[in-house]
């Protein structure tokens with residue numbers, strides 16, 4: 631199966647996918663990496679793995695919708711079976727969702743529907759929850775609102791800072807991402823209402 635991975639940052643989740651794809655039994659290949667900015671470690675990781683990449687910055691386009699079309703066209707060139715947002719910090723628009731909304735997954739560093747948005751660990755810490763985690767879900771038009779594929783829990787420790795909690799989440803988040811992306815592409819899936827099932 632063909633994966634296109636979208637990134638904005640350090641790319642530890644991307645790296646976990648690249649590593650998993652080394653094993654033919656995993657059943658997937660990262661065929662391209664897309665980003666919304668340059669100068670990020672994710673793009674170096676793609677290059678080191680010999681995977682092509684493309685960058686579309688919102689500010690280089692006159693309107694958000696034109697950026698969205700460019701992103702959609704670049705992703706489409708690689709004919710992905712699944713598009714994975716792995717720390718991609720942009721909300722895609724209607725064109726993208728029209729093209730890939732049935733196969734676009736995102737990983738979030740909190741237990742949705744709690745703490746959506748870009749500060750999942752910080753918000754969980756501030757709220758004072760004792761358990762948080764990571765959620766893999768299909769992206770819809772909202773902010774972290776789509777049908778949930780899988781979740782994993784992580785304890786919040788009394789002396790946690792945003793950094794220590796984020797790192798504890800990322801360790802299990804990577805494993806969940808690799809595990810479930812593999813299952814989705816090897817087994818296929820159905821979505822009935824909000825219920826995601828592998829076949």
Ligand code: GRF
Pocket residue numbers: 638639640641642643644716717718737738739800803
């Ligand atoms: C992940 O924890 C993701 O949930 C959040 O940003 C992190 C991405 O890290 N949105 P990386 O770029 O994969 O290292």
